[in-house]
Amino acid sequence: MRPVIALEGVSRTYPGPPPVTALHRVDMTVNRGEYIAIAGPSGSGKSTLLNLLGLLDRPTTGRYQLDGVDVAQLSESERTAVRGRRIGFVFQSFHLLTHRTAIENVMLAQLYDAIPRTQRLNTAQIALQRVGLGHRMHAVPTTLSGGERQRVAIARALANHPYLLLCDEPTGNLDSHTAATILDLLDELHSDGQTVLVITHDPVVADRAQRVVTIYDGQLTDNSVPHSCPRETRPNSQRPFEKNS
Template sequence: MAAVIDIHQLTKTYLMGQTQVRALRGIDLQIQTNEYVALMGPSGSGKSTLMNLLGCLDSPTSGRYLLDGKDVSQMEDAELARIRNEKIGFVFQTFNLLPRQTTLENVALPLVYAGLPKKARRERAAEVLHDVGLGDRLDHRPNELSGGQRQRVAIARALVNRPAIILADEPTGNLDTKTSIEIMGIFEDIQARGNTVILVTHEPDIADHAHRIVRLRDGEVESDLPNEHVIRVSDPTHRYNQA
């Protein structure tokens, strides 16, 4: 089976004044459809740069990136934007919700760019919000929601275009432990429904929910191993559910 993400010798170099900073130094990475992968590494390891490239938010300096069989390495910004809107859903640590928009309006926003009519946008946004447990919060604004509820809205917004891939950048970084576990349960469900989930985190307990852990250091892959002790929120025997 062809990989949904297939990266060969990907590099990214930034120019800081007269200094070249090599953020990625020849990354090779393949991710299959419906995999659940965690990207880990210390500050400066290149994990955020890699996430930006995976999400078509930036272009590499060199190397090749095949997304669902299509080479996106050197695409122009307009084409990258179209690919992002069709294939990738993003979840960020800081939620990135519009404060003056309702929950429903925030989730429906990507569908505006997709060209759906208003009625269809509202119906699909309401459906996805119901799926993440916020069917009774459609008219609330972000400041009327808890941190966990705001992250659920952000997840619903990532899902509303029915993307194949969900990229989550430190999605539990601003949440307490109990709420973090609830959010990881939603990601479990997303992956179980067929999505590919890629999670950036510096927290080992959060990475342990993934089925595979890729560790970066100094812009290179340090290790890429299956997770033999996957934590599942739905598993009544794991430590989070123990008294």
């Protein structure tokens, strides 16, 4: 199967004066079903890489293929559609609407495709049950613990059955015990066949991944030995998205 992510000579330079190159000719491949951590200190280029992978920014040079499509060549509207349908985001700060219930927050992920409310409701229920929050569907974020809020955020990210689950410091606002439960959940999702990419500065978080890639001064180094034998993954039944979808 073709890789979910294929970066070839990707660089990102921010205009000056003076110009600053935050990524230097990065090559990286992420295969379907892998669990990869991108680890590095502050200022290493993690945020720039995250923005490129999440289609929030474009590379200055190089090629980025997401499931075989060169996304750098897409229009902004096409990139927005791909981002909404094929990438699930999990952030350190949860980004939940405080005046909406858990299930309403998850349902928001499918508004882009104008899916009927009954279908969005059913999908959100399944996603919340998948992350262990079937009993908290109608709670608002202010009544949820930090771990529960992050689980809602993960459920929202899973609602569109993404090709890639992209996590930015997903345990950064959690205590160590709660963080461990979130990492256990990511392990479970990976075991179910989900492609997971975690960006982190925390070696404890990175150590849970199947493969660790380090970033320093905008350059990637993948010299890790997989932490364990690759987990068995089930085939992904999704059809590849089309450029003009």
